Amino acid sequence: xSLTSGIDNQLRDRLGISDPxxxxxxxxxxxxxxxxxxxxxxxxxxSLGKLFPVRAHGLTVRATDRADAHLSQVACPYTRSVLETAxxxxxxxFGGYIFxxxxxxxxxxxxxxxxxxxxxxxHIIDVPHKRSEQALIWLxxxxxxxxxxxxxxxxxxxxxQALSQAISHYNRLCELIDSGNALRKKQPPLxxxxxxxxxxxxxxxxxxxxxxxxxxxxxQEAALQDQKMDHKSRLMVVGSVLDDAEYLKLIEAAxxxxxxxRYCSGSQPVFTKIxxxxxxxxxxxxxVFERTACPRMMSDFNKRVAEILRLSQExxxxxxxxxxxxxxxxWGVEAALLADILKSHNLPVLQVEREYRLLxxxxxxxxxxxxxxxxxxx
Amino acid sequence: xxxxxxxxxxxxxxxxxxxxxxxxxxILRVGPFRxxxxxxxxxxxxxxxxxxxxxxxxxxxxSGNYLKATSAVLSEVVSGVTLFLVETFKHEGDLVLHEDMxxxxxxxxxxxxxxxxxxxxxxxxxxxxxxxxEYIDRCEAEGIPPDLCSLPKSTMGLSLAGHxxxxxxxxxxxxxxxxxxxxxxLLERIVNKPIYRLDIPYDFMSEQAADYFxxxxxxxxxxxxxxxxxxxxxxxxxxxxxxRNVMVEHEQDIWDMLRSKxxxxxxxxxxxxxxxSFNVHPGTPESVRLFRKIKKWxxxxxxxxxxxxxxxxxxxILWNPPTIHCVDIFNWAERMxxxxxxxxxxxxxxxxxxxxxxxxxxxxSLGQVIMQGPMARHTRGPAENYLSDIFFLHENFQLDMxxxxxxxxxxxxxxxxxxxREECRQRGIPLLIIEYDLTDPRVVSRQRIIDQINHFxxxxxxxxxxxxxxxx
Numbered sequence: 019x020s021l022t023s024g025i026d027n028q029l030r031d032r033l034g035i036s037d038p039x040x041x042x043x044x045x046x047x048x049x050x051x052x053x054x055x056x057x058x059x060x061x062x063x064x065s066l067g068k069l070f071p072v073r074a075h076g077l078t079v080r081a082t083d084r085a086d087a088h089l090s091q092v093a094c095p096y097t098r099s100v101l102e103t104a105x106x107x108x109x110x111x112f113g114g115y116i117f118x119x120x121x122x123x124x125x126x127x128x129x130x131x132x133x134x135x136x137x138x139x140x141h142i143i144d145v146p147h148k149r150s151e152q153a154l155i156w157l158x159x160x161x162x163x164x165x166x167x168x169x170x171x172x173x174x175x176x177x178x179q180a181l182s183q184a185i186s187h188y189n190r191l192c193e194l195i196d197s198g199n200a201l202r203k204k205q206p207p208l209x210x211x212x213x214x215x216x217x218x219x220x221x222x223x224x225x226x227x228x229x230x231x232x233x234x235x236x237x238q239e240a241a242l243q244d245q246k247m248d249h250k251s252r253l254m255v256v257g258s259v260l261d262d263a264e265y266l267k268l269i270e271a272a273x274x275x276x277x278x279x280r281y282c283s284g285s286q287p288v289f290t291k292i293x294x295x296x297x298x299x300x301x302x303x304x305x306v307f308e309r310t311a312c313p314r315m316m317s318d319f320n321k322r323v324a325e326i327l328r329l330s331q332e333x334x335x336x337x338x339x340x341x342x343x344x345x346x347x348x349w350g351v352e353a354a355l356l357a358d359i360l361k362s363h364n365l366p367v368l369q370v371e372r373e374y375r376l377l378x379x380x381x382x383x384x385x386x387x388x389x390x391x392x393x394x395x396x
Numbered sequence: 397x398x399x400x401x402x403x404x405x406x407x408x409x410x411x412x413x414x415x416x417x418x419x420x421x422x423i424l425r426v427g428p429f430r431x432x433x434x435x436x437x438x439x440x441x442x443x444x445x446x447x448x449x450x451x452x453x454x455x456x457x458x459s460g461n462y463l464k465a466t467s468a469v470l471s472e473v474v475s476g477v478t479l480f481l482v483e484t485f486k487h488e489g490d491l492v493l494h495e496d497m498x499x500x501x502x503x504x505x506x507x508x509x510x511x512x513x514x515x516x517x518x519x520x521x522x523x524x525x526x527x528x529x530e531y532i533d534r535c536e537a538e539g540i541p542p543d544l545c546s547l548p549k550s551t552m553g554l555s556l557a558g559h560x561x562x563x564x565x566x567x568x569x570x571x572x573x574x575x576x577x578x579x580x581x582l583l584e585r586i587v588n589k590p591i592y593r594l595d596i597p598y599d600f601m602s603e604q605a606a607d608y609f610x611x612x613x614x615x616x617x618x619x620x621x622x623x624x625x626x627x628x629x630x631x632x633x634x635x636x637x638x639x640r641n642v643m644v645e646h647e648q649d650i651w652d653m654l655r656s657k658x659x660x661x662x663x664x665x666x667x668x669x670x671x672x673s674f675n676v677h678p679g680t681p682e683s684v685r686l687f688r689k690i691k692k693w694x695x696x697x698x699x700x701x702x703x704x705x706x707x708x709x710x711x712x713i714l715w716n717p718p719t720i721h722c723v724d725i726f727n728w729a730e731r732m733x734x735x736x737x738x739x740x741x742x743x744x745x746x747x748x749x750x751x752x753x754x755x756x757x758x759x760x761s762l763g764q765v766i767m768q769g770p771m772a773r774h775t776r777g778p779a780e781n782y783l784s785d786i787f788f789l790h791e792n793f794q795l796d797m798x799x800x801x802x803x804x805x806x807x808x809x810x811x812x813x814x815x816x817r818e819e820c821r822q823r824g825i826p827l828l829i830i831e832y833d834l835t836d837p838r839v840v841s842r843q844r845i846i847d848q849i850n851h852f853x854x855x856x857x858x859x860x861x862x863x864x865x866x867x868x
Contacts, residue, residue, distance in 0.1 A: 090810035092543060119598040122574045122776070126811035129779035133815050144599040147570040147577070150615075153595060156608045160599070316570060316593050319581050345807065347544050351578035354539035355585065371541065 039223045041072045042111045049225050050113040050172070055100060055127060056120035057282045058145045058310050060161050060302045062188045062292065064116060066181065067174040070225035073283060074115075075261045076100045078108055080375060088130050094123035094345045095374035096259045104131060113172060114139025116164075120314055121348055139171045148317045149307050158303040165299075181298040187226050188292060194233040195221070195289040201240055202277045203333050206247045209240050211255070211276025212266045218285050219261070247275060251336040251393045254278035256326060256356070258312075258343045264376040269339070272386045277333045280311055280326065281341075287311055287325070313352040322352075323359055330365060337366040337393045339386075344371050366393050404459045408451070411467035415448045415474040422478045426485050434485050438559055443520045443527045447477050450522060453724045454664055457731040461693035462704040465665035472686045473672050477519070480676070483509045484561050490625060493563040493587060495580065497571035497771060498594065499762050501640065501678055502617065505633035506626035511563060512676065513583065514576075517550035517835055518720060525721035525837045531557060532836055540582075545805035546835040548579035555586045563587060564624045567616065569594035572771035573808055590623045592616055598776065600767035609763040610756070630755050637750040637758055639679030644748040646687035653694050654738050657794050658703030659711065661694040662736040663726055667718065670743040709734030710857065713789050715741045715774075715782075716801040716809050719830065721837045722845050732862040733853050738793050742770050744785060775808045782812055783819055790825055797826040797857065803834045828852040 030036060035043050041051045052064045053074040064071035076082075076099020085101035086093075103109065114137055117128040125142070132140050143160050146153035165176035198217060201208040209217075217236070221229045250273040260266075260281045269276060280286045292305045307315070311322055330338065340356050342349030350371075357369040368389040372382065422445075423431045435441050451470050458466055484491065487509045494503065496514040503510040520527035528546065531553025536542050538556055540549060554560055566589055568580035584591045594612050597605040620626045647670065653660055669690060673683035697704065712735050719725050729735040747768045751757035766772060774782045786798055798820065804810065813829055820827040830848050833839035853859040 088811075088814045090807075090813060092804060092807050092810050094807075122808045123811070125598070125776070125778075126808060130811065130815065133779070142598070144597055146597070147595045148593055150595075152608060152611045152615075156597065156604070159604060313578060313581070314574070316568070316577055316580070316595075319584075342541075344541070345543055347541075347573070347575040347807070348578050350541035350544055351575075351581055355581060357539065369539065 033228070038220045041070075041223045044070060044225055044228070045111040051111060052114050052116060052139070053109055053112040054116045054118075055097070056118045056124045057288050058118035058120045058306055058312065058314070059116050059143060060164070060306050062181070062184050062302060062305075063161065063164060063168065063176070065184050065188065065226050066168065066176060067172075069113065069168075069172070069174060071222070072112070073222035074100045074103070074109065075219075075283075076103045076374060077261055079103050079106065088134070089123075089126065092345055093126065094121075095343055096261075097123045097127040099374045101127060101130060104135065112137075114141070116140075117142040118145045119143070120145070120312065121346070123345070139167070141167055145306060147314055149315070154300070154303050154307075157306060158299050161302055161306075162299055178298050181302070182294070185292045185294060185298055185301065187230060189294065191221065191226050191230055191233075192289045192291045194230070194237060195285050198233075198237050198240075199285060201237070202275075205334065206249065207252070207275055207277055208243065208247070210247060210249075210270055211253075211279060212263055212270055213240075214276075214279065215260075215263055215266050215284070218279070218283070219263075222283070249273060249275040251275075251390055252277045252334055254280060254326070254330055254333065254335045254338045255284075255341060256280045256311075256338060257341040257353070258346050258349045259283045259374065260341070262375050264379075265341075265372070265382075268376065268379065268383055269386050272383065272390055274336075274386075274390055278329050278335060280329065282310070282312060286329065313348040319352070319355070323356065326356070326360065327363060327365075335365070336396075337368065337389065339368045339370065339389070341368075341370050341372055344373055366396060400459060404463060407463055407467060408455055411471050412448060412451050415451060415471055418471075418474050418478050419445060419448065422481050425482045430485060438561070440516050440520060440527070440554070440559060441481070443524050444477055444481065444516075446523050447474050447519070450723070454668075454727050456724070456727055458704075458727075460702060461697050462661065462663075462665070465661060465690045465693045466663065468686060468689055469664050469669045469672070472682060473668070475682060476672055476677055480511075480515070484511060488562050489564070491561060491563040492565050492567060492620070492624060492626070493560065493583070493589075494567040495569050495571070495576065496675065497569055497576075497596075497766060497769070498567045499678075499766060500676065501633060501636045501762060502613065502628075503567075503620075503626070504679075505630070505636055506617070506620055506624075506628050508564075508620070508624060508626040511561065513551050513554075513560070514547055515676070516554060517547045521721035521835045521837075522723040525842070528553070528835045529838065531559075538582075543805065544578075545573065545575040545803070546833055546839075547805075548575045550835050552579050552582050555583050560587065563589055565589050565620065566591040567594070567620075568592070569596055571596050571766075572775045573806070575805070575807075592619045592623075596767055596772055596776075598778075600764075600772065600777070605767065606760055606764055609767055610760045613759045613763055630758075633755075633758060634752050636679035637752045637762070639681065639684050640674070641749055641752070642684050643673060643678070643687045646684075646691040648748070650687075650691050650694050651739070653698050655793050656698060657711070658705065658708035659736045659738055660697035660702065660704060661690065662704040662738060663730065665690045665694075666737065667714070667740045667743050671718075703736075705730055705734055705736050707734045708736045709859070710796045711736050711738050711794055712797050712799050713737070713739045713741075713786070713793070713795055714799045714801060715786060716803060716806065717742060717834060719801050719832060719845065720835055722832070722842050725845065725849070728846070729849060733857075733859050738795065739789055741774055741785070744789065745769055745773070746785075775806070779812055779815055782809075783816065786816070787819070787823070787825075790823075795825075797828065800827065800829045801834075802829040802831045804831060804839065805833060826852075826856050828856070 051072045079102040082098040082102040085098040168174040528550040535549040535553035726737040750761035
């Protein structure tokens with residue numbers, strides 16, 4: 019069953035929208051999209067009032083000639099693609115941009131976008147690179163400062179009560195995403211990776227209120243469908259930004275199903291619940307660390323490995339594809355280390371660097387097919 | 397003229413011989429058998445022992461106080477390398493492997509012996525441009541992407557080859573960039589010793605950032621006391637910081653004098669003195685003496701109306717880390733085009749002094765030195781830091797042009813080139829961005845670097861082409 023058709027039908031029927039990923043539709047309905055580029059951003063803040071967070075993507079561009087001239091060709095292809103997208107005007111309806119000190123590329127993307135566009139709201143949150151009590155205090159202050167900026171620039175209520183409510187909605191959304199992931203745990207899975215990626219992309223392109231109204235029915239339909247998914251192996255994909263659905267389409271067309279999306283534009287661990295027993299700002303600071311699996315957290319390598327191993331057990335994964343973006347120094351080193359360690363735990367690993375958009379399709383396909391054959395021999 | 401030439405030759409010979417004497421002392425201090433053993437175990441030692449080659453490379457065409465200052469800097473580097481080797485091989489039990497942005501002041505004040513992991517990757521290509529190639533290849537063979545900066549690749553390669561000495565602990569940080577930070581994940585696994593990581597804030601201008609990072613340094617000290625034999629001697633730290641402050645005072649005086657045209661000093665006495673003395677041996681009596689001498693010679697030149705370059709035609713700054721495997725590029729540019737290198741980004745900084753009145757103020761000041769230091773401020777910080785410092789120097793040092801060592805592995809600074817180009821264009825400042833690789837000469841050869849400079853100087857600066865025989 020293809021979930022995407024379910025989302026399309028729902029939106030057409032209930033909201034009169036044909037393209038579920040066109041965030042400008044919500045802008046016309048009175049919502050204000052705020053673009054963000056890294057999951058280290060406290061994204062719940064961007065759902066306060068009439069704001070909604072949009073994870074910026076560069077899927078409407080193929081070539082990045084103008085962006086290359088600004089950011090250089092050695093910059094991350096994700097940042098070049100989103101810059102190219104911004105240059106072609108697709109982000110003109112954004113109310114502003116929020117960045118985090120995720121990596122070198124994101125920081126420089128902010129510098130270049132500020133220089134080119136002079137946005138009304140452009141802010142970077144200084145997220146520490148390690149966890150400690152002092153780091154949490156620092157981050158909490160950063161988030162509060164950001165809240166003050168949201169209030170002064172966009173008139174958004176960022177007081178604790180409003181934030182608590184936003185957290186509550188966000189947690190409900192996480193529960194729904196979790197239930198979607200539960201469907202992927204099943205043997206055979208009731209949702210494939212491609213459908214789930216469409217779902218996550220929709221959630222990250224629309225107001226949470228809309229997602230909360232639509233997801234329960236969609237997921238219920240998926241849970242009840244009785245079509246068996248034909249597949250040879252279950253895969254986990256680990257890495258940096260993976261927006262282009264063509265990758266998952268290709269991976270799953272080769273006979274596998276992606277059951278865990280542990281990449282930053284996916285769901286694991288991005289949709290982790292926020293502790294509602296704590297005061298909202300400290301809880302949000304903790305949550306920023308909990309929702310990222312990025313190697314920018316320099317002391318957490320062992321934690322990330324343990325989590326991958328845990329997820330591989332929980333989702334009965336047959337193999338792991340470690341797939342960083344080209345030019346990503348953080349993932350480049352992490353991938354080399356991860357591959358060896360996962361193999362030592364008897365997990366077949368395919369380490370394959372890629373571009374932001376699917377290029378070199380046949381080479382990628384060959385590598386995936388060879389990997390699946392290796393898995394089938396085990 | 398003849399007496400001048402005799403003086404020049406004798407200065408060069410004296411320093412060159414003195415340097416070899418210091419190198420030979422290393423063998424005596426370490427012991428001939430241990431020295432031989434270490435030569436076998438650490439192939440890089442053979443390269444480092446040739447450090448005196450820098451003397452001829454970098455003193456070409458220089459005379460008078462400029463020659464003396466250059467020779468003194470290089471001699472200090474030789475001394476420093478010798479001391480570094482003695483410490484490494486005689487005190488292996490006290491070695492701490494540290495990332496190049498970690499302040500050695502604290503380690504020394506704790507009685508520990510710092511082994512800067514990146515030092516070999518920086519120093520060796522200066523002596524032998526091809527020295528790091530095998531280590532880079534080794535690193536890439538392990539699956540590290542080739543587009544990672546070649547300095548962390550060199551460092552990781554050294555570790556993978558087992559060419560680091562045994563250490564007690566590792567100190568790392570999130571500076572200067574993703575590649576540098578990520579490389580310590582691999583180093584941690586290979587070296588297999590306890591590791592502490594410093595987190596330097598991006599938003600470093602606030603008091604809160606100073607508090608946060610001061611806390612980080614305090615935690616680092618506690619951690620070192622738990623995991624090594626080191627114990628903080630605050631009096632010693634104060635002594636080191638006082639020495640460092642004296643160095644800074646001299647350096648600031650030198651910078652003031654460099655604003656004169658023609659410059660009474662330039663080149664290695666400006667940048668290499670800082671690179672070596674502040675990052676490897678800050679606050680030592682030898683480093684203080686070096687800066688005092690450079691200042692004295694600069695003052696003499698200024699008083700007597702003598703320029704470092706008798707035919708100074710152009711004044712330039714170099715932004716980004718210097719062209720390591722082509723370290724004599726400015727010596728060449730001096731002789732070919734009369735270009736004085738007035739300042740560089742690794743030298744220039746805005747918060748140099750350390751408040752030594754208490755433990756807390758010392759740590760806080762050291763913290764600010766790191767947070768606002770060149771690699772943090774420019775490479776990792778917001779674009780306005782990078783640009784504002786360049787244009788400040790342009791305005792205040794009567795510069796004719798800006799050169800950027802455009803290391804293609806440095807994604808941070810490559811992403812700023814377009815903004816810099818546009819800003820320089822608007823201000824009418826000639827800008828040269830030299831495309832090359834920091835430690836790997838195979839990516840862009842020395843000749844290609846020189847070609848880029850030649851094209852710029854002839855097309856943009858309307859300089860006369862040097863004689864054909866001299867263009868290599």
